[in-house]
Amino acid sequence: MKITEVRLGLISVPLRVPFKTALRSVSSVEDVIVEIHTDTGAVGYGEAPPTGVITGDTTGAIIGAIRDHIAKTIIGRDVDDFEDLMIALNACIQKNTSAKAAVDMALWDLYGQLYKIPVYKLMGGAKKSIVTDITISVNDPEEMVRDALNAIDRGYDCLKVKVGKEPEKDIARLSAIRGAVPKETCIRIDANQGWTPKEAVRILNGMQEKGLDLEFVEQPVKAHDFEGLKYVTERSYVPVLADESVFSPQDALTIMQMGAADLVNIKLMKCGGLYNALKIASAAEVYGVECMIGCMLEAKISVNAAVHLACAKQIITRVDLDGPVLCSEDPILGGAVFNEKEITVSNEPGLGIKGIEPGKIKYLD
Ligand SMILES: C[C@H](N)C(=O)N[C@@H](CCC(=O)O)C(=O)O
Numbered sequence: 001m002k003i004t005e006v007r008l009g010l011i012s013v014p015l016r017v018p019f020k021t022a023l024r025s026v027s028s029v030e031d032v033i034v035e036i037h038t039d040t041g042a043v044g045y046g047e048a049p050p051t052g053v054i055t056g057d058t059t060g061a062i063i064g065a066i067r068d069h070i071a072k073t074i075i076g077r078d079v080d081d082f083e084d085l086m087i088a089l090n091a092c093i094q095k096n097t098s099a100k101a102a103v104d105m106a107l108w109d110l111y112g113q114l115y116k117i118p119v120y121k122l123m124g125g126a127k128k129s130i131v132t133d134i135t136i137s138v139n140d141p142e143e144m145v146r147d148a149l150n151a152i153d154r155g156y157d158c159l160k161v162k163v164g165k166e167p168e169k170d171i172a173r174l175s176a177i178r179g180a181v182p183k184e185t186c187i188r189i190d191a192n193q194g195w196t197p198k199e200a201v202r203i204l205n206g207m208q209e210k211g212l213d214l215e216f217v218e219q220p221v222k223a224h225d226f227e228g229l230k231y232v233t234e235r236s237y238v239p240v241l242a243d244e245s246v247f248s249p250q251d252a253l254t255i256m257q258m259g260a261a262d263l264v265n266i267k268l269m270k271c272g273g274l275y276n277a278l279k280i281a282s283a284a285e286v287y288g289v290e291c292m293i294g295c296m297l298e299a300k301i302s303v304n305a306a307v308h309l310a311c312a313k314q315i316i317t318r319v320d321l322d323g324p325v326l327c328s329e330d331p332i333l334g335g336a337v338f339n340e341k342e343i344t345v346s347n348e349p350g351l352g353i354k355g356i357e358p359g360k361i362k363y364l365d
């Protein structure tokens, strides 16, 4: 199966409500779609969101990295030389993890199609379904309570609540939500780097004293501040999950060796795809650090690839794959079935993506 063409397109999918974090506010998913064509007629699908504030990757940068570096590296190669392809993909340009992730998943899709096996089974997985949380954007407490109750009505029992913007309001936000939702609701929070280490310890222990019962806090401090993350992990009663601090397998190893976090969030867009995500999962297995699988604001092609990984690896014990359910429509054909919190993986060969609804993709050539 030889690679003949890398085709790019853009999709735009409106969100149900604006997505707001300590880092950004957006009202639609605007992603780059990758189609890798082969001489057998098989097509592999990938997707990358331009999450510049986290990955540094813009739409133009994703397109440029694929056109100017990645496409010329992979065109003409055989999908069966998979390890060579993965090494070449990772070596052909520095950073650009979103572009690499989109191409990596399209190649896994083709490799699975070549051997007629779903990717989660190729990775040794047996689990067919997973349960995701849903994100509540950071707003004033009243609006967050409305969004939380709406999520409960939709059947979610785990909320990932965004904080870290105007930190002085965070305890009031969480108190209002905890007081409004059913007692058994799991609540995890994500500060998206919005606190200083000392502020984080004060706020988290304040939340604990109020009995807000938080499962964990995601990325309380700046991404580069590994010492600050460790400071919080050692002093907070609320467990700490490293998100923006962990891009590469090397980052994951450093965080685990330092004991800088209790948990790690694996995202394909940060590590460059499934090939590197598997390395993070292996390191986590060695260190006994449980992982969450997360996503950026993404539509179904890329989140679907993460679903395959989550169904394959037992060390992934938490799931934040709510990109598609935050969208007001789903233009992607095939792949996992998202029935609110219940996600069922596709048993089709590869990743199971069939294409994009006609008229919903704007091809760039
Ligand atoms: C969408 C997901 N639940 C999420 O919150 N992901 C990121 C932020 C993604 C973005 O800004 O697109 C996270 O920080 O965990």
Ligand SMILES: [Mg+2]
Binding pocket: 190, 192, 218, 219, 243, 244
């Ligand atoms: Mg996060």
